[in-house]
Amino acid sequence: MLTVLDFLCSDRYIRMGIAERKQRQREEMRAAILEAAWKLVHEEGWQALSIRKIADAIEYSVPVVYDHFENKDAIIAEFNKKGFQLLRKQLQVARAQFTEPDQQLEAIGTGYWDFAFAQKQYYQLMFSLGVPSCESARKIPEVSACMDVIQHTIKQIIDKYRNRYADPFLKFHAFLSMIHGLVSINIIGPANKDELNRLVLKDLISGFIKGCKA
């Protein structure tokens, strides 16, 4: 007759506990690496991020970092994913404020703008290397999911106004270009021109929505 107590005393259970602790410790180490990396990026920028500094920060030797990430790019990719998750969340919140797709798109535009400046480090990473509308980037689920929020809203506008000549994908492309361009031109240097550029943003978005209608 096997009781629960028997099981709890068994080697098998003890080994499970060890395995679980090890698993937990692995995850903690991974988290510590990411945390240290993020701190470095926040303090000194992406360009200053190095494996050696991460190792220093977590008080372990360099190869330990390589036990948790294949290479430096893998660490960066992790932040890339996280960045798109955050952006997606913000865009969805913005979108949910309204029911009409026109208003939703405007909210998405300003949400995107706000994210770019509130999370400069993330944005720089997300849009510096590859820009997320090309095929290669779309293979990353987090990127795709985020972009779908925008693309879907644009499609709704086009459908709403029954504009048969507007191609949803091309319009999506154009929208992303507009906003990204505006952000990328303003994200360097002090953000004191914020007020002026919000005007440009509104102007561009309203112009874009007009273009979707007719």
Add this chain to the structure above:
Amino acid sequence: MLTVLDFLCSDRYIRMGIAERKQRQREEMRAAILEAAWKLVHEEGWQALSIRKIADAIEYSVPVVYDHFENKDAIIAEFNKKGFQLLRKQLQVARAQFTEPDQQLEAIGTGYWDFAFAQKQYYQLMFSLGVPSCESARKIPEVSACMDVIQHTIKQIIDKYRNRYADPFLKFHAFLSMIHGLVSINIIGPANKDELNRLVLKDLISGFIKGCKA
């Protein structure tokens, strides 16, 4: 009585010749450095450019490069300047095809687009770090002169249609954002979607011009 021959035989003249040759050699070396650097960038991309490889290519030791350029950034800045000179030329040629500012701006837009893809290496450099509408970049005369071509044309459109509510600088900003955004989203990866994106470009520009009118 001093003759020309006397002067040609004088120490002073000989020394002048030496100084001139040295000057010429300096310039040749500088040119060789830039040429070698450009070849490297063209073959392996900006990320692969290194002082050591340049030194190898010109068959001199590393510090020689530092005799002609303060550091690596100075070399890159040189290409930045040259890039904006080239872009300016191309935009001016495009502009000169028409007399009406509307048409001129459209030509500028496609000229900009063509430049970005024909001179990928230059464009990547010019718009990767700082984007040229912020103050710091505008301090470089070549950048400023190039942007002025665009800014001036937009101002002409606004003047032409007597639109008192359109701010020329903001519109310029918006235009640059649009075009740069569209380019930056397409410049990575194979350029097979060229046809589609020319449509987006035309669409964005015509929408923009409309926005300048009313």
Add this chain to the structure above:
DNA sequence: TACATTTGCTAACGGTGTTAGATTTTTTGT
């Protein structure tokens, strides 16, 4: 306790930008 496994470290390889100091070449003044 003896063995096996996991974990972490040292030390290296080849690369980068940059520079101090020695060396060789060229120019100058006698």
Add this chain to the structure above:
DNA sequence: ACAAAAAATCTAACACCGTTAGCAAATGTA
């Protein structure tokens, strides 16, 4: 023509970087 001054050039180093092979120590298993 020859020694001194100046210019050009190189060697070798410093302090970083990403990455990895191989060894030592801690830990788990029997």
